[in-house]
Amino acid sequence: MKLDVLLGHLLVGTLEHDPATNRFAFAYAQQWLRAKDCFALSPQLPLFELPGQPADAHSAAVRQFFENLLPEGQALDAAASSHRISKSNLMGLLVALGGETAGALRLRLDDVGTEEREGVRPVSDAELSERIRLRPQLPFSVWDGKVRLSIAGFQDKMALYRSTAGWAIVEGVDLASTHILKPEPVSSALAGLTSNEFVCMRLAKAAGLPVAPVELIHVPEPVLVVTRFDRRVREGRIERLHIIDGCQALGLSSGFKYERPYGDVRDVRQIRDGASLPRLFALLADTAQPAAQRLQLLRWTIFQVLIGNTDAHAKNLSFFSGPEGLSLAPAYDLVCALAFDRQALAGTYAMAIGDAFSEDELCPYEWANFAEACGLNPKLVGRELTRLAKATLAALDRELGEAIRLGAKAEPVAMLEQVIRTSCRRQIDMAPEIPSAC
Known part of the structure; x- marks a missing residue:
């Protein structure tokens, strides 16, 4: 089974699956490699084969990248049921859903004579x-x-x-x-x-x-x-821009989008094999503008804490990927999860701040712990925490009133207001202590 992988009209490479061994393989097309501005789709799918990489390791990296293009939950169930495909049949699902994915990639059967419908x-x-x-x-x-x-x-x-x-x-x-x-x-x-x-x-x-x-x-x-x-x-055309999410960038399956991939219960909560903030910050060390990119990720991280977004996992973070490497995409899926019942949305952080997995555990020491693990200056973390918390508080009254005028419901707005005000004030109080908490 082979699928062409395209960026717009350009053939980037070929995805293959061998059902006998259940191995996946991806190879860049020669015309893509000859292009002046070619680039790797992900840090985990380099342009040239890694010397000595076992076939199983390559297969795992390929599978993890492409399975992250699929939806999750009920949408995946519906796709599998509608097309009579097993949810474990990655190639079949990519044939069914690969015409338009998040980002620029399109997948189709490797038949150059195939006419694509408009x-x-x-x-x-x-x-x-x-x-x-x-x-x-x-x-x-x-x-x-x-x-x-x-x-x-x-x-x-x-x-x-x-x-x-x-x-x-x-x-x-x-x-x-x-x-x-x-x-x-x-x-x-x-x-x-x-x-x-x-x-x-x-x-x-x-x-x-x-x-x-x-x-x-x-x-x-x-x-x-x-x-x-x-x-x-x-010019009347829709240009697709190539992006990858945090799991694709880290080479993780979607099941590892949380730092504690096996859950928060006592017997497994110490296992932190999933996506984490230190791993995401490390990704940006080799970008064209590492300082600017790491500052943007720091601000993204702080803002999740300020609004009580405990569900800020690796698939809620995306990167543009191109000839100059990775750069952070705009933020999305920002939600005050703490405004909902804990049965609906978890009260623990998807990715820890230091070793803190909840607002109650978060303290100046854990912010300093986070700074050290991510290679950040604790003074910078403290300054940005103070600045963003004050900016959020200053914008709160204006934005809440405007949001209601534009059709937002008053009750959920009031619930998140209480969470955000409390969080911002608490973080402002602890921010000055971060540099000395190391």
């Missing part, structure tokens, strides 16, 4: 509303009998193209979705999530973080609309 299928607000209401019976990712989503995450979402004519599902090389639409979750335990995320994204922008643009629409159900930062409109 199409624009309008989606009205009325149909969108109906599909939101039908989610208990019909997965939101399935439209016209076909799964239309290959974007990681458990939350319901749909990738659509927006033009002056409205929303549409599109297919084709020069057409691609431009926005991600996220309705309220079906679970009542997560009621108000669209308002929560809307406010947190606006707060991040007000505090100076690069973030994906968001808006809140009503069809009449509330829907958070996120502008895709991996898309760019040029």
Whole structure:
């Protein structure tokens, strides 16, 4: 089984699977290697074969990279069921879902004569509303009998193209979705999530973080609309930008997006084999602008703490990947998780600050511990913590009122306000002690 891997119209390489050995292999195309601006898709998939790398190690790296292109949770279940493919059949799922992934990659059967379909299928607000209401019976990712989503995450979402004519599902090389639409979750335990995320994204922008643009629409159900930062409109064409998430960059499967991949219970909580902040900071040491990139990651980390986003895992962090290496993409999926019941969203951090996995455990010593593990100056950490906490508090009143005016619900906004105010004040108090806590 072979699949062509393309960036736009360009053949980058070939993905192969041998069912007899269950091994995967990826090789860059010669025309890609000859291109002046060619680059590795990921640090874990170098342009040239690593000397002495065992076939099993190469297979694992390839599988981990490509499986991270698939959705998770119910969306993956729906894709497997709709196409009558086992969830463990990576190649089959990539054939079904590889036409449009997060980033620029497209996958297709390696038949140069294959004609790729072009199409624009309008989606009205009325149909969108109906599909939101039908989610208990019909997965939101399935439209016209076909799964239309290959974007990681458990939350319901749909990738659509927006033009002056409205929303549409599109297919084709020069057409691609431009926005991600996220309705309220079906679970009542997560009621108000669209308002929560809307406010947190606006707060991040007000505090100076690069973030994906968001808006809140009503069809009449509330829907958070996120502008895709991996898309760019040029001369009537949609240009896809290559991005990878934190798991792809680290060479981890999606099951290791949390630092404690086996859970927080007593017998396994000491095992920290998953994605971690020190590993992510180490990735940026060899970038074109390491100091700027590491500062951006530090600010991203601090802001997760300030808003109580305990679910900030490695797949909620992305990097642009190109000829100059990695650079951090804008922030997304920013949510005040602590505003929800602990049964709905965990109260422990997805990735520890030092050795602190919760807000209660976080103290000046753990911030200093974090700084040392990540190769950061503790004074810098303290200054940025103070600055961002004060900037977030200063923006809070203005952004909360504006968010409600733009359609956010008052109750979830009030709940997250209490969490964020308390967190910011606590961090401001402890920040001066970080340099001396080493």
